[in-house]
Amino acid sequence: MTQKKVLVAYGSKHGATEGIAAEIGRSLREDGLDAVVLPADDVDDVRGYDAVVLGGALYAGHWSGKAKRCAERNEHYLRHRPVWLFSSGPVDSSAEQHEIPPVAAVARQLERLGAREHRTFGGSITSGTPGLVARVMVRAGKGGDFRNHERIQNWAHHISADLTAPH
Template sequence: MSRKVLVAYASKMGSTAEIAAAIGAELRAAGHDVTVRDAAEIRSITSYDAVVLGSAIYARRWRPDAVRFLRRHVEELRERHVWLFHSGPVGPDKDEAQTMPPKVARLAEKIGTSPATTFAGRLEPATAKGWLARRLARGDMAADSRDWDKIAAWADEIAIAMSATEIADQHPDDEEAY
């Protein structure tokens, strides 16, 4: 039995959307029914068993659409499997985990989900938006630092976790099923 999974994202320059698409593709390959959509476009999550939400992170802040999504659906998310990620670091700290912004951390705690996983981002002159991003994209910070193998491995972990939950749901009284 496959799970119905929503992979939602809030992206500024397209990098987080591309990461969400890659996660969706991995989950589809694992046999799940996956929808990948911009968080701003989602009105209801009632038809989904699990949700993966990603946001670009700039100056230790999530995109407003991702925070609104969490706030709007906090009660429903408590009843689902939820995974969070953020992307954005480039340059020397590209491989360092970023802490969740306080608002996001409080919402994640209410939902009962783990802290967000950090993925390095992309900063290129062609997609840079905003004065600072355009300036940085002309210098040493310009790069596509995303680690596609790390992203695929994380999506595979989600697929494994959903399969384990599926077994537990099918055999709630059978301890041998675990």
């Protein structure tokens, strides 16, 4: 059996979503899959992949334009392979406490692409995050890194199990 090739693409503004994508890629590789992690802007053709995991950062309730454009650019081919979507964003522990439903734009992509599932992971805004909003949030004590690495890895292993199970 040939090794399945999985694309993990992400739309990230300041690196937190990129970090989640890298973690997913590492976990998929641990499970024996050939995982490639790329910025969504760099993905013009998904035909060389057996499956795709596409993630985007959430800002003010909107999914990353980079991730959205990647989905739209590749819609025809994404509909014909297994796809999972993720979002990163809440800068609090809400993603740990309950499953957060996808925002409207992501829900539309889920349906349009026939994606298998969606997960929302906590985001990260720290003193190293650029921008005025980030500085104000950190100064106000509302920053932090809310990415749960174990939860990200578990979801990636769940994807691996789905891809390697006999169908």
